[in-house]
Amino acid sequence: MTRFIVRRLLQAIPTLFGILLLTFLLTRLSPSDPVNLMVAGNFDITPEERDALRQDLGLNDPLPIQFVRYVSSVARLDFGNSFYYHRPAVNLIAERIPNSLQISLLSLAVALVVGVPLGVLAAYRRGRLTDHAIRIFSVAGHAIPTFWFGLLFVTVMGLELRWFPIGSMNAIGKEGDLADRLWHLAGPVLAASLAGIALYPRYLRTEVLEIIGQDYVRTAHAKGLGKRAVTWVHVVRNSLIPMVTLFGGILAIVLNGSLIIEQVFNWPGLGRLLFEALTNKDYPVIQAAVLAGSGLLLVSYIVRDIAYAWVDPRIKVR
């Protein structure tokens, strides 16, 4: 197991290098000049001062040297100061990540709790009305634009019925109140979990159908176990193993969704920070946020692979 973990970690190094190279090249090849961005609004700056700034920033050095400097600053988590907030970009990111994770983790849980029973049900009722209904439902969950769903939720549940708040994390004066937080989380979490709710039944159905045909399930029936015991102990438990691989992918969907959902529900997370940074052309923050998102994804893929190997020992042989 240790060997597997070490090997998986080593595999992440070229990927990490690729992410850094790509983000570096994108910023350096872009037509927008960082010096122009930094001095934006300062009209009394002389060309000499410009050149000095350029020299200071190391923009006159060859690209490979700039890249090495970039990597070392990323390693020190130094992304520079935000042009807009005048604070280190990494601090801004660190403040926002927990808020985003609240939505991500909770929606992952909701997706599991709703999606798994639906998948099992679809497999056991295959070919019947329930199966078709679940199929349509899960395809529909995929096809609905997240932000449209979020907006409808805000308009109908928030503005018209007034059952749920229309945004933000807490009611004023109720910061830190758990019940109030959960009430505010309902909309974003529902919108974010939609993709997962749609994804799980589709995969699980195929998986359960495969396992129902296995010899050990027949044996379990033959030795007189009740239907319920066979279903939950023999079929569902084993069908959940490959679901582990979906976790990484779901996180990617949730991260992408966070950009939209946090905007719709006015949620101060990573996605909203990135959006604000884009509107303000706040390049240090954009870069830090993209790297933070990639980092989260990289770690989650590693955790996923290790978890998979741990649940299913056959994987390690590969």
Added chain:
Amino acid sequence: MATAELAQPGIARVEGRRVSAGFWSDAFWRLRHDPTTLAAIGIVLLIALVSILADVLADSFFHRSFSQQSLLDAYTAPSLDEPYLWLGTDDIGRSQIVRLIYGGRVSLAVGTFGALTSMIIGVSLGISSGYFRGWWDDLIQWLVQTIANIPTLFLFLIIGAYFRLNAITFILLLGGLGWLGICNQARGLTFSLRERDFTIAARTIGASPGRIMFRHIFPNILPLMIIIAMIDIGTIILIESALSFIGFGIQPPTASWGNMLTKATQFTSHGPWLIYPPGALIFVTVLCLYLIGDGLRDALDPRLRGQK
């Protein structure tokens, strides 16, 4: 000899038709007996047809051009009085239904050409890396891993923030970032196809790698690629709408369903009716494309046959 005699009367009875069903005709037969997929195909074709005929419809049926404004008619609620008012008007009095039809043209074009781009990139990289293996495969896999590890929308935004995109580069970018799934599927299939007897046979008679990949391997992975392409068209329409929402999609005044929906969100108090139709159209179109993908999978993928 005996079998030939037995077969003879059977052939006589079905004169004029092929005796055995080939792969594609068999798939077509399956498709014809799948009402959900047929309905989905019908709806998508209808939407495509209306979009293609946008100019004719706007001219002779709605009597409103795409950009015709009328500030006096701003925020007219939907009514059945005139065809162009069926879905009301927007903030500067343009007919919502006419703009939706033109927007459909853009959204469908973005989806189709984006999916086509990602298919071309994904298939050529996937087949070549599966066929040549070695350092080329390592390089492609590294590229796939790298792009897969950056959240797609984040990557889009960083590119959108640093570069100015027009409609063409936007579509190329959508395709250029969406080929990972196709590439992995094509690569996996090529791994097994390159060891099959027909590939080895082609190699022994001196066929070049290019010919083997294009004439022998590609036709075998084509069915799966068609399935993925259908789903990709839907996904790209969704991504375009999401990008529009954060201001990086197709830019107004060109209408796409995504940017119409985005614009509608700013007018929820004046024109609440504007928010439902674009979203519903995206939803229905993408839903149908996904259902077609699902139906094609049942019809085309031999491994899944008989599972239902």
